[in-house]
Every structure is written in structure tokens, then in C-alpha cells.
Amino acid sequence: MTRDRRVVRGDQTRQRILDHAMAIASLDGLEGLSIGRLATDLGVSKSGLFAHFGSKEELQVAVIAAARDVFSREVVEPAFRAAPGLPRLVRLCEGWLEYSERRVFPGGCFFYAAGAEFDARPGRIRDLLAEARRDWLGLCRQTARDALQLGQLVEDVDLDQFVFELDALATAANSAALLLDDASAYQRSRTGILSRLRASATGPGDLP
Amino acid sequence: MTRDRRVVRGDQTRQRILDHAMAIASLDGLEGLSIGRLATDLGVSKSGLFAHFGSKEELQVAVIAAARDVFSREVVEPAFRAAPGLPRLVRLCEGWLEYSERRVFPGGCFFYAAGAEFDARPGRIRDLLAEARRDWLGLCRQTARDALQLGQLVEDVDLDQFVFELDALATAANSAALLLDDASAYQRSRTGILSRLRASATGPGDLP
DNA sequence: GACCAAATAGAACGACCGTACGTATAGTTT
DNA sequence: AAACTATACGTACGGTCGTTCTATTTGGTC
Numbered sequence: 001m002t003r004d005r006r007v008v009r010g011d012q013t014r015q016r017i018l019d020h021a022m023a024i025a026s027l028d029g030l031e032g033l034s035i036g037r038l039a040t041d042l043g044v045s046k047s048g049l050f051a052h053f054g055s056k057e058e059l060q061v062a063v064i065a066a067a068r069d070v071f072s073r074e075v076v077e078p079a080f081r082a083a084p085g086l087p088r089l090v091r092l093c094e095g096w097l098e099y100s101e102r103r104v105f106p107g108g109c110f111f112y113a114a115g116a117e118f119d120a121r122p123g124r125i126r127d128l129l130a131e132a133r134r135d136w137l138g139l140c141r142q143t144a145r146d147a148l149q150l151g152q153l154v155e156d157v158d159l160d161q162f163v164f165e166l167d168a169l170a171t172a173a174n175s176a177a178l179l180l181d182d183a184s185a186y187q188r189s190r191t192g193i194l195s196r197l198r199a200s201a202t203g204p205g206d207l208p
Numbered sequence: 209m210t211r212d213r214r215v216v217r218g219d220q221t222r223q224r225i226l227d228h229a230m231a232i233a234s235l236d237g238l239e240g241l242s243i244g245r246l247a248t249d250l251g252v253s254k255s256g257l258f259a260h261f262g263s264k265e266e267l268q269v270a271v272i273a274a275a276r277d278v279f280s281r282e283v284v285e286p287a288f289r290a291a292p293g294l295p296r297l298v299r300l301c302e303g304w305l306e307y308s309e310r311r312v313f314p315g316g317c318f319f320y321a322a323g324a325e326f327d328a329r330p331g332r333i334r335d336l337l338a339e340a341r342r343d344w345l346g347l348c349r350q351t352a353r354d355a356l357q358l359g360q361l362v363e364d365v366d367l368d369q370f371v372f373e374l375d376a377l378a379t380a381a382n383s384a385a386l387l388l389d390d391a392s393a394y395q396r397s398r399t400g401i402l403s404r405l406r407a408s409a410t411g412p413g414d415l416p
Numbered sequence: 417g418a419c420c421a422a423a424t425a426g427a428a429c430g431a432c433c434g435t436a437c438g439t440a441t442a443g444t445t446t
Numbered sequence: 447a448a449a450c451t452a453t454a455c456g457t458a459c460g461g462t463c464g465t466t467c468t469a470t471t472t473g474g475t476c
Contacts, residue, residue, distance in 0.1 A: 013454090026328070027329065028328075028329065029239070029325060034432080034433065036432065044454080044455090045454065045455045045456070046435095046455090046456095047435090047436085047437090047456070048453070048454040050436090051455095054435095055434080056433095056434060056435090107327075108327070112324065113324055113325075113327075115383065115387045116320065116324030116325070116383070117237060117321075117324070117325060118387075119315075119386035119387035120235045120236075120314070126387070129387065130388055133387060133388060161400065164380060164393065164396045164397075164400065168377050168379070168400070169376050171380060172372065172376030172379060175323065175327070175379070176372070178327035179323050179324075179327035179338050179341060180342065188368065191369060192372065221423080242462080243464065243465090244463070245462095252425090253426070254426095255425065255426070255427090256423070256425055257424090258464080258465075258466095259423075260423090263464080263465080264463090264465090
């Protein structure tokens with residue numbers, strides 16, 4: 001089939017565009033991402049690049065989808081190689097911190113940056129970012145629920161509260177590391193998360 | 209002295225500009241804040257407004273300073289009417305949550321929005337935002353230290369860790385309330401903060 | 417009422433923005 | 447070889463950006 005070849009060639013360029021666009025967006029925001037600059041950086045014509053998406057909003061939508069793919073590959077999938085329940089929840093937290101710390105996106109967590117940028121701008125972009133965030137929190141919550149059903153968490157744990165606090169501690173590390181150049185925030189985050197996990201775990205068996 | 213009147217007239221316009229600029233910046237970011245739009249909104253000429261600041265960066269600097277004033281008035285000063293130590297720390301946390309919840313800035317906490325926007329863009333604006341954040345954390349830390357010296361906190365408390373976690377929980381509420389339209393996040397934040405305070409307090413005396 | 421300085425307005429600038437349209441190139445199908 | 451399609455390019459348009467000039471208005475001082 002030549003179809004494969006066709007698709008591959010177009011998609012290769014598209015992916016190259018998106019890879020760079022994600023990096024720019026994590027640094028300068030989804031709005032700061034401009035088609036002209038993106039084209040110049042990649043050594044491509046503005047119109048040729050534009051044709052791939054049709055509008056700036058479509059480009060932003062595609063960038064968000066691409067960032068979700070990266071996040072899945074870097075954080076979610078590795079955690080799914082751990083056992084369900086508490087071990088997996090631990091790996092989700094640790095994977096997220098490493099994803100921020102390793103600067104998978106040069107501007108830190110893509111969804112932290114984009115979420116803060118669009119959290120007060122109603123529209124499609126905000127909706128997509130909110131969905132991504134809800135999916136992440138939902139995944140954490142479901143994993144915690146599994147842990148509860150496996151008897152790894154104390155029965156009176158408030159799952160929403162539990163996940164809220166874990167997420168808060170992780171996000172705060174990203175924020176402090178970027179704005180304050182405080183790499184030790186990751187250690188504080190790990191300390192807080194571990195303490196929170198210990199407080200709700202039934203035993204030390206599944207914790208580091 | 210006419211100087212007073214002169215200054216007053218100019219400063220009134222300047223303050224009117226800054227008031228609106230803070231609102232726009234909290235919604236659309238410090239970069240999204242444009243001089244043309246600001247002038248149009250206020251029914252003022254672009255050049256006349258521009259003359260007040262001399263450059264966009266100076267405008268951004270002035271907006272940050274104005275936002276710090278608002279923050280001091282809305283969060284810090286009320287807390288200083290409480291007794292030093294733990295009571296004041298409680299009021300700082302609660303005051304911050306109310307400041308976010310009441311939408312003193314329509315886009316939620318100004319420094320959350322601006323900090324996330326500039327945390328990966330080196331320069332004067334980032335430095336100022338980092339300074340504001342450090343001052344806030346420093347104030348919380350000093351207040352916690354006072355509480356420790358007053359015997360209101362257990363002696364082995366890690367002050368940096370303690371403040372990191374309180375701040376993380378508060379910030380997470382702002383984020384969830386804005387992006388996810390989840391007003392209940394404030395309750396979760398209060399629950400988490402109170403639990404953290406209780407864990408390190410020597411007695412229930414100074415806690416709600 | 418003349419004078420001065422501050423405050424505001426108006427018009428224009430070059431640069432960049434997103435977008436549109438027509439064209440050239442390359443690869444595939446017939 | 448011809449027809450077709452996907453991909454990329456060049457150019458141009460209208461609009462907004464920050465900024466810079468040159469008036470003009472305003473309010474207070476002498």
C-alpha cells in the first residue's frame with residue numbers, strides 16, 4: 001500500500017511541527033505559540049505549516065492532543081507496568097515528578113502551563129485542558145479506589161481528598177522548581193506525598 | 209502645594225489604568241494585556257495611556273507592584289490583626305483562600321496566573337514574580353517560626369516542608385476552582401490545611 | 417490674563433499576527 | 447506518458463501590536 005507511505009510522509013512533518021510546538025507552548029504558552037515563529041524555527045514556510053492545521057485554534061488543539069500522547073507515554077504507561085492499586089499509585093506520583101523534573105517539556109509540565117493560561121478563558125481550548133486534567137485526576141482516583149478494594153488503604157479514606165492532596169503536592173513542586181529555581185522542591189514533594197501515602201496505607205508493604 | 213493636586217490627578221488616572229490592567233492580566237495574562245485594548249476599554253487614547261509607563265514592560269512591572277499592594281491589603285494586613293504565631297498563620301491560609309474564592313482578581317490569584325506564565329521566561333518580570341512568591345513563602349515561614357518559638361508547634365517540625373505543603377494545598381484549590389469549575393476544591397483545601405496544622409500543632413488551642 | 421508644565425490626544429511607523437489564494441513540486445495511479 | 451493528489455511554497459491582505467512623533471488641551475502659578 002502506498003497509502004501508508006503517503007500518510008507517513010505527511011505525518012512525519014506534522015509530528016515534527018507538533019514536537020517543536022509543544023516545546024514552545026510549554027515555555028511561552030499556547031497563545032505565545034505563533035505560526036510564523038514556528039515555521040521559521042523549523043525552516044518551513046508559514047503557509048505550508050498553516051495548511052497542516054487550517055487555523056491557529058486547530059493547531060492548539062493538535063498540540064494538546066500531542067502533549068497528551070507524550071504524557072501517556074512518559075507517565076501513565078510506565079505506571080501500568082506496576083501492580084494495580086497502591087504500587088501503581090506510587091509509580092504515578094513518582095512518574096509525574098520525574099516527568100516534571102526531567103523536563104520532558106522544557107517549560108515543565110505542559111498541562112500546568114497551559115491550564116493556568118486558559119483556566120479563565122472559556123472556549124474549546126479550556127475545555128480540552130480541563131478534560132485532560134479531569135482524566136488525570138480520574139486515573140489517580142480509580143487507582144486509589146483499586147488500592148482501597150485491595151485492602152491497601154484504610155477503609156475510611158476520602159478518595160477525592162486523598163487525590164487532591166497528592167496532586168497538590170506534585171504540582172507545587174513543578175511550580176517551585178520553575179519559578180523559584182528550587183530543585184529541592186521535588187524532594188519536599190516526595191516527602192509530603194510519601195507521608196500522605198503512609199497515613200492512609202494499611203501497611204508499609206507496598207510503599208518505598 | 210499644587211504638587212499634591214498634580215500628583216493626585218495623574219495618579220488617579222494611573223490607578224484606574226492599573227486596576228483594569230490587573231483584572232485583564234489575571235484573566236488573559238501579563239502578555240495578553242495589550243496597550244491598545246486597555247486604552248479602548250478605559251475610553252482613553254493609546255498614546256496617552258502609553259505615556260504613563262513608557263514601555264509595555266514598565267506597565268507590566270507597575271501592574272505587578274499594584275497587585276502586590278492589593279494582595280497585602282486583602283491577605284496580609286487582615287492576618288496581622290490576629291495574634292502572632294499559629295493564629296496568624298491560620299488567618300494567612302484562610303485569607304489566601306478567601307482572596308482566591310472571592311475573586312479579588314477575576315482570574316483568581318494574580319500571582320498564580322502570572323507566575324505560571326513567566327516561570328520559564330527569564331527576565332525582569334519573572335524575577336519580580338519570583339520575588340513576590342519568595343516574600344509570601346517567607347512571610348508564612350516566619351509566621352510558622354514564631355509559632356514554633358511560642359510553643360504552638362511541635363519542636364521537630366520542618367518549617368520549609370510545613371510551609372511548602374500549606375502553600376501547595378492552597379494553590380491547588382485556586383487551580384481546580386478555575387480550570388475545573390470545582391468550587392468544592394476550596395473545602396478540600398481547608399480540610400487538608402487544617403489536618404496539616406493539627407498534625408504539627410502542640411494543642412488544639414489556636415486552631416479552629 | 418499670560419505662562420508653564422503636565423496630561424492627553426492624534427496620526428503614523430515598522431513589525432508581526434493569522435489567514436487566504438494561486439502556484440510549483442513530487443509521488444502515485446491509471 | 448498523462449492525470450491526479452498531497453505537500454509545500456510565495457505572496458499578499460487586513461489587522462493589531464508596541465512605539466514614536468507632534469499637537470492640543472488642561473490646571474495651577476505668577
